[in-house]
Amino acid sequence: MHTLSEENYLKAIYRLSQKSKKITPTAIAEVLNNNTASVVDMLRKLTDKQLIEYDKKSGVVLTNGGLTHAVLIVRKHRLWEVFLLDKLGYHWDEIHEIAEDLEHISDADLADRLDKFLGFPKYDPHGDPIPQSDGKLPEIYSVTLADLEAGGKCRVAAVKDTSSAFLQYLLRLNIGIGTQIQLIEKISFDQSLIIKINGTEKTTVSQKFGESILIN
Structure with a gap:
């Protein structure tokens, strides 16, 4: 224990x-x-x-024992986030803190039962990979919006910054996992980005914003 x-x-x-x-x-x-x-x-x-x-x-x-336990904690946390969002109707900026408490519930079968109930999701609501029961991870995204060339199109795969402030900002911009973004221009002065969201809304965001969005 x-x-x-x-x-x-x-x-x-x-x-x-x-x-x-x-x-x-x-x-x-x-x-x-x-x-x-x-x-x-x-x-x-x-x-x-x-x-x-x-x-x-x-x-x-x-160690092997430490890794096994750490993976289980992460697995439970991310599964609980899916449950809170999909089944209880929480917003994605509200679920992290609640999952921080739920991840510590000690039960040998809990993670597997929760995984099955949710339909074996591969990613949590922030796009983080959910470890499988054997510890394996699905694809981990590493390319950011800031890495994209001007004119390129992508979809939001995950967010590196899961703070409530950033997630609420994304909600204001109607950006979530799967949102299509086109990078129109990079401003040479400060590396800020002019983007088009879902083919319609155009806005300017900071370099920090671009580095906080993982894409595929």
Whole structure:
């Protein structure tokens, strides 16, 4: 049995491992909004439980047991987000915080039953891949709207920024997963983007906006 705090650390380490080969206490502290000293203390506890291996030079690595548990937490979180949006009618800017609590419910069959009930979704409402029961992930999108050449067309595959402020901004622009976007022009002065949404609405967005949208 692991504490809520331990599970949050395992999830943070797992998510960082998707982006970087070396995971440092500083990086974990930034994700969890904690101080580095507290992070190092928790890393010792996780090491004692054989959930991670930690070396100052090579950083933090999940053990097989730690990885299995971290993947399950992420799997439950993303399945709960689908449930909250599709079955309970929450908006996509409301579901993350609720799923943060629900992901810690400990039940051996819960994730699999929820997955079956939802029809085995591959992605959560923000476009993040949902780990399968064997830990495998569907395709992970890495190309952003900012990477697109002027004149190119794409569809929104996922969002990197899942803050309520950004998701609410997307709602105002009528942008969601699957929305078609055409990049009309990149402004050389500040790299802002002129885009057309679903072939009709034209608007200008910032470079930061473009870097926060993953496309396919």
